[in-house]
Amino acid sequence: MTNAEHRLLWTVIALLLVAGGAAALAASLGTLPGADPAAVLLSDELVTSWRMAAPWSTLAAAVAGTLFALAGQRLLARELRGADGTLRGTLSHPGRRPGRTRLAADVLADALARDLTSNPGVRRARVVLTGPPPHPDVWIRVDLTAAAPAAGVREHVRAAVRRFAATTDCQPAHLDVTARIDPGRP
Secondary structure, eight states, rough: HHHHHHHHHHHHHHHHHHHHHHHHHHHHHSSSTTOOTTOOOSSSSOOOOOOOOTTTTHHHHHHHHHHHHHHHHHHHHHHOOOOSSSBTTEEEOOSSSSSSOOOOHHHHHHHHHHTTTTSSSSEEEEEESSOOTSSSSSEEEEEETTTOHHHHHHHHHHHHHHHHHHHHHHSEEEEEEEEEOOOOOO
């Protein structure tokens, strides 16, 4: 499924849940025509039929609940996977030998942020990785001290990105660096 189809599917599910909740609320408040808010939820005939069908009625309810749970789990699993079948937020590389290396993108982003903050002129760094593993998009925001030399910080960021590319074997397809001078302490 494409992203647009997923959004449409989740929108339809959300609208059905909202409509069901609104109908139940309207019925309980007595604003729904033909619904008595003081009436019992299940009629005596329905309760008698349920008891007469025991234990098969309980088994049927359990099977229906299990099927709904499995359908929800499958839907969620498909939503969390990317178009190529890999989990989103995970970088996965096929190795030269049989097998794959998987690493959470947050771990790599945190490591790059720590590398960036090793420069005394960088007060804070935030890194976001998006896109496919061989060539992810890298978004960096660094907060600099007022006394940080721009040329030195620029070279430090370049070196950190080169180290990141060398250690992960991921050459950034797009690199966006935003530098802000922190108005706090010098």
